[in-house]
Amino acid sequence: MTSRDVPIKTIHLFPVLDQLLIELLESLSAEDWNKPTLAKLWTVKDVAAHLLDGNMRTISSKQQFVGESPSDINNYRDLVNYLNELNASWVKAMKRISPALLIQLLAITGNQYCEHMATLDPFAMARFPVAWAGEEQSFNWFHIAREYTEKWHHQQQIREAVNKPGIMRQDLFYPCIATFMYALPHTYRNVEADEDTLIEVSVSGITNGMWYLQKNVDSWTLTTNKVKPADTTIVISPDITWKLFTKAITPDYALQNAAITGNIKLGAKMFDTVAVMA
Numbered sequence: 001m002t003s004r005d006v007p008i009k010t011i012h013l014f015p016v017l018d019q020l021l022i023e024l025l026e027s028l029s030a031e032d033w034n035k036p037t038l039a040k041l042w043t044v045k046d047v048a049a050h051l052l053d054g055n056m057r058t059i060s061s062k063q064q065f066v067g068e069s070p071s072d073i074n075n076y077r078d079l080v081n082y083l084n085e086l087n088a089s090w091v092k093a094m095k096r097i098s099p100a101l102l103i104q105l106l107a108i109t110g111n112q113y114c115e116h117m118a119t120l121d122p123f124a125m126a127r128f129p130v131a132w133a134g135e136e137q138s139f140n141w142f143h144i145a146r147e148y149t150e151k152w153h154h155q156q157q158i159r160e161a162v163n164k165p166g167i168m169r170q171d172l173f174y175p176c177i178a179t180f181m182y183a184l185p186h187t188y189r190n191v192e193a194d195e196d197t198l199i200e201v202s203v204s205g206i207t208n209g210m211w212y213l214q215k216n217v218d219s220w221t222l223t224t225n226k227v228k229p230a231d232t233t234i235v236i237s238p239d240i241t242w243k244l245f246t247k248a249i250t251p252d253y254a255l256q257n258a259a260i261t262g263n264i265k266l267g268a269k270m271f272d273t274v275a276v277m278a
Contacts, residue, residue, distance in 0.1 A: 006122050006141045010148035010175045014117060017148070018110040020166060021051070021155050025103050028162060033099050037161040038248040039154070042091065044161050047154050048102055049094035050087060054150060055109035061127065062116045076131060083277050117144055132275050134186030145179040149275065152176040153246050170207055173238060177203055180245040180275040181211045185220040187273045188213060193266065200230035201270060203241050232262035234270055245275040 025048060033045040042050070073079050094102070126143035129135045135142075153176065156167055167173065181201070188199075193215045203209035212223050212230070236244075236258040244254040251271040260267035 008141065008145045008175050008178050010145045010179075011118055011122075013148060013172060013175060014114045014151070015110075017151050017155065017167070017172065018106075018114065021048075021151075021158075022103060022107050022110070024155070024158065024162075024164060024166070025099070025106070027164070028099070030099075032162045035161045037157045038243065038246075039157050044158050045099060045102070046091045046094075047157050048099075048106065049091050051151065051154050052094070052102060052106050052109065053087065053090045054147070055106065055113040058116060058147075059109060059112050079131065080277050117147070120144065130182070132186070132277060133182045134189065142179075142182070145175065149176045149179050153242055153276075156242065157248070168238060173242075174206055174208070177206070177209075177238070177241055177245075178211075180242070180273075181222060183245065183273050183275040184211070184213050184270065185222055188220040188269060191220070191266070191269055196228065197266070198226075198228055198230045198232075199266060199270070200226070200233045202233065202235045204235055204237050206238060209238075230262065232260065232264075232267040234267045235259040244271060245273055247274055247276060247278050 035044050037044060037047050039047050073082060120140045122139065122141035124140050126138045126140045128143065129138040130142050130146045152167065152172065159165060159167065195215055195217060197215040199213040201211045212226055214221050214223060240254050240257050243249045255268060255271045
């Protein structure tokens with residue numbers, strides 16, 4: 001297969017996103033680094049440190065080093081708890097380093113991270129599946145796209161905290177939200193509906209911002225093709241969408257700021273979607 005076959009192309013965007021991150025962090029004041037973010041108890045500096053952790057772990061994995069392996073992961077919740085502990089311990093340790101050093105480390109590791117991602121065969125099996133999509137095995141292209149959403153939404157958390165927009169633009173936002181949409185079939189996995197029931201999800205204000213969830217005999221399938229009139233239509237803004245899928249806002253708040261026509265109960269289920277490990 002060629003790169004043209006990759007459903008969501010993100011690999012070329014990593015260097016762009018990283019450069020924008022470095023420029024953003026270099027522009028921050030001392031006060032900015034301590035501002036709270038949407039990432040619960042994390043400050044701007046904590047979120048930046050978490051991004052560095054992602055780079056470090058990926059590079060270490062490339063070097064055949066995975067660190068301490070958990071022995072008691074029996075289900076999804078166990079995995080989430082383990083990752084939360086990893087993240088918290090790293091962020092706490094990184095409080096010892098200066099913002100200037102953090103920027104330097106992000107620049108150095110960002111280049112190595114991007115180089116490694118570009119070497120992956122998009123249709124080989126990823127080392128870690130995209131668990132929030134309900135997958136037990138994932139192709140590398142999906143793993144790469146998942147990693148892109150991590151870098152995008154954490155940088156956006158920083159930008160919101162310091163009021164510096166810059167990545168809510170079509171070329172950078174669309175691949176992120178398109179990846180998040182792959183969580184929808186997993187969200188609806190236990191929802192009963194007539195075969196061929198179609199749910200339309202429209203993210204307003206972006207080009208090609210429509211996705212369709214179709215009920216098959218025993219599952220739901222995500223598509224960008226409208227095969228029939230939708231039984232339920234959901235219209236949601238870009239800002240509410242990414243915050244909903246990353247648990248930055250509650251489902252109720254998102255639902256109050258969206259519009260559903262048709263089967264309201266069926267459409268409301270979408271607001272249970274989570275596209276991060278949480």
